[in-house]
Amino acid sequence: MALxxxxxxxxxxxxxxxDQEHQILFDKLNKLYDLATGGAERSAIGAQLDDLISYVVxxxxxxxxxxxxxxxxxxxxxxxxxxxLVGICGGLQAKFHAGQAEVDESVGQLVKGWLDNxxxxxxxxxxxxxxx
Numbered sequence: 680m681a682l683x684x685x686x687x688x689x690x691x692x693x694x695x696x697x698d699q700e701h702q703i704l705f706d707k708l709n710k711l712y713d714l715a716t717g718g719a720e721r722s723a724i725g726a727q728l729d730d731l732i733s734y735v736v737x738x739x740x741x742x743x744x745x746x747x748x749x750x751x752x753x754x755x756x757x758x759x760x761x762x763x764l765v766g767i768c769g770g771l772q773a774k775f776h777a778g779q780a781e782v783d784e785s786v787g788q789l790v791k792g793w794l795d796n797x798x799x800x801x802x803x804x805x806x807x808x809x810x811x
Contacts, residue, residue, distance in 0.1 A: 681705075682712040683791045690794075692802045694809045696745070700738045701798065707731045708794075712787040724782050728775060732768045739765065742802070751808040757801050764793055 685705045691698055711727040713719075739761040746754045767789075774780035 681709045682787045683708060683794065690798050692798070693806045694745075694802075697742060697802060697809075700741065701802075704731075704734060704738060705794075707734055708787065708790055711782065712784075715782040715787065716784055725776060728772060728782055732765075732772055735768065736765060742805075745809050746805055749808045749811060751805050753801070753804055757805070760797055760801055764790075764797075 683705050685698075685702045687698070690701055690705075692701075707727070708731060711724070711731050714724045714727050743754070743758055743761065746757060751757075771780055771782070771786065775782060
């Protein structure tokens with residue numbers, strides 16, 4: 680069962696690249712969640728964790744380039760949000776690969792909660808600027 684489902688009504692920013700990338704991000708998060716909660720091999724969980732984090736970093740960089748190109752006034756605060764999540768994920772990734780942490784339901788819920796807050800409160804706010 681999917682942890683998070685993208686719908687235009689709940690998560691749509693009306694910025695084409697962002698909505699497409701968010702849908703891919705959700706798919707990657709759901710796959711990690713399914714592996715982690717379904718008893719998959721640690722190596723499979725680790726590979727999916729790495730894939731998800733790599734994708735998130737690339738997506739954030741893309742958003743940030745677009746915000747800077749359009750002179751978006753909320754860029755600095757938005758980037759702070761991105762940097763905070765990347766820091767949390769990077770720490771988890773390092774601990775997971777060192778055998779000091781697990782990826783479990785709580786990790787999925789943490790990321791879902793972050794997305795539930797971030798997309799409506801930060802990403803939707805850049806729509807007018809990025810579509811101008």
